Amino acid sequence: MNRYPRDFRGHGPTPPNPRWPGGAKLAISLVLNYEEGGENNLLHGDAQSEAFLSDIAGAAPWPGMRHWNMESLYDYGARAGFWRLHRLFTDRALPVTIYGVATALARNPEQVAAMKSAGWDIASHGLKWVDHRDMPEDVERAQIAEALRLHAEVVGTPPRGWYTGRCSLNTVRLTAETGALDWISDTYDDDLPYWAEIGARDQLVIPYTLEANDMRFATAPGYIEGEQFFTYLRDTFDTLYAEGAAGAPKMFSIGLHCRLIGARARLPG
Numbered sequence: 001m002n003r004y005p006r007d008f009r010g011h012g013p014t015p016p017n018p019r020w021p022g023g024a025k026l027a028i029s030l031v032l033n034y035e036e037g038g039e040n041n042l043l044h045g046d047a048q049s050e051a052f053l054s055d056i057a058g059a060a061p062w063p064g065m066r067h068w069n070m071e072s073l074y075d076y077g078a079r080a081g082f083w084r085l086h087r088l089f090t091d092r093a094l095p096v097t098i099y100g101v102a103t104a105l106a107r108n109p110e111q112v113a114a115m116k117s118a119g120w121d122i123a124s125h126g127l128k129w130v131d132h133r134d135m136p137e138d139v140e141r142a143q144i145a146e147a148l149r150l151h152a153e154v155v156g157t158p159p160r161g162w163y164t165g166r167c168s169l170n171t172v173r174l175t176a177e178t179g180a181l182d183w184i185s186d187t188y189d190d191d192l193p194y195w196a197e198i199g200a201r202d203q204l205v206i207p208y209t210l211e212a213n214d215m216r217f218a219t220a221p222g223y224i225e226g227e228q229f230f231t232y233l234r235d236t237f238d239t240l241y242a243e244g245a246a247g248a249p250k251m252f253s254i255g256l257h258c259r260l261i262g263a264r265a266r267l268p269g
Contacts (some may be wrong), residue, residue, distance in 0.1 A: 010190050018249055020194060022072060025244025026237070029206065029253045030098050033165075034115075035129040036258060037077035037108055038101030042066050044128065050074065052131075052166070053257065054220045073259055081262020082111050088267065089223035090118050099125035099163045099185075102150040112154060123185075126152050132168040143176050148180055161185065163208060172196075176203040191240065191250040206251075212236050213255035217263075226267055 020027045039050040040061065049067035051059040055068060088097050098115055100122050105112050115122055126132075127147035132140055136137070152158040162175045163185040174185050174196040185208040193206045212233060216222035223229045233254065240250040261267060 007189075011192060011194065012117075015192055015248055015250075017247070018251070025249050026241045027249070027251045029097060029251060030089075030094060031099055031163075031208070031253065031255050032089075032120075033125060033255065033257045034072045034082070034098050034100045034108070034111065035104055035125065036082075037106075038104030038125075038127075038129040039070075039074055040130055041071065044103065046128075046130065047067070050129075053215055053260065055218060055263075059232040077257065077259025077262055078108055080113065080259035081260075083114075083153060084267075085256070085258060085262050086111075086114055088117065096120045098122045098150070098160070099165075100155075100159075101125045101129045102127050102154065104129065106150060106154045106257055109154075116155070120227040121161070122151075122155050123160065123163060124148065124159035124181075126162075126164045129166070131166040132164060132171055135168055137170050137174070140168060140170060144174055148178065161206070172205075173198055176201050191252075193251065207253065209253040209255050212253060214257055215255065217260045229261075 018027070038044075039048040039052075040048055041050065042048075042064070043066070048061035048063045049065060050070050051061045054070055054073045056073065059070065096118070098120050100112075100115075102124060104125075105122070112122070124147050126141045127150065132143075135143070148158060158180065159183065160182040162181050164171050164175070165186070167186045172184060172186050175181060175186070176196075179201060181203075183204040183206045185206045187205055187207045188210055190207045193204060195202050196205050211233070212213075214223075214229060217224075223232075237252060240252050243250055256262075
């Protein structure tokens with residue numbers, strides 16, 4: 001009989017101590033998604049406009065048409081939001097992980113140069129910011145390979161990590177099978193990294209988050225002001241820090257987007 005494939009046990013009732021550097025009680029993974037220029041668009045060879053994670057209420061794809069308002073919102077993320085966040089993080093010398101869509105990075109060389117100058121880790125966010133749900137396995141495998149190639153060309157070094165986001169059932173396996181990645185993040189299932197046996201490979205998995213994430217400004221239920229987001233982040237920090245102080249250190253993942261948290265009044269605190 002086939003073994004049930006989902007893992008409900010994880011680290012179990014006594015999770016291991018990850019021994020964070022300096023004996024830290026909590027590790028923070030601060031992620032900035034860079035997708036502007038990689039989203040669905042007829043200019044990119046796609047069949048419809050983008051409809052995901054924007055301030056347009058009830059957005060739907062426009063088959064065979066460009067969507068000027070949607071494009072403009074994504075443009076804001078590159079033109080204004082990114083630079084606002086870049087100033088914020090560099091002024092505070094905060095280490096940041098970029099989830100960079102390869103085609104978006106290729107279209108935004110000034111931002112890539114700024115990421116590199118800041119010393120940020122630029123991980124791969126796939127070839128394009130599109131849904132992989134119905135993508136045939138051979139097509140997805142080819143897109144993953146092209147994303148790795150283009151990322152290395154644009155950034156100058158290959159990515160060490162990967163997060164697709166809009167993934168298929170095959171994505172985690174296909175990315176692990178490349179053998180090219182130190183870690184992948186297409187899971188939301190734990191407060192600690194873990195090793196997963198995927199085929200012949202032991203793959204490090206660093207879980208991501210959809211709740212300590214500014215995408216809640218564009219989804220329901222969601223945040224309507226920066227203070228709400230700040231409160232949620234503070235409460236999450238307090239909970240995880242207390243667990244770390246009690247001898248069970250955790251990881252706190254925070255997800256941000258240039259066009260969402262980068263907007264004028266949303267920066268928390």
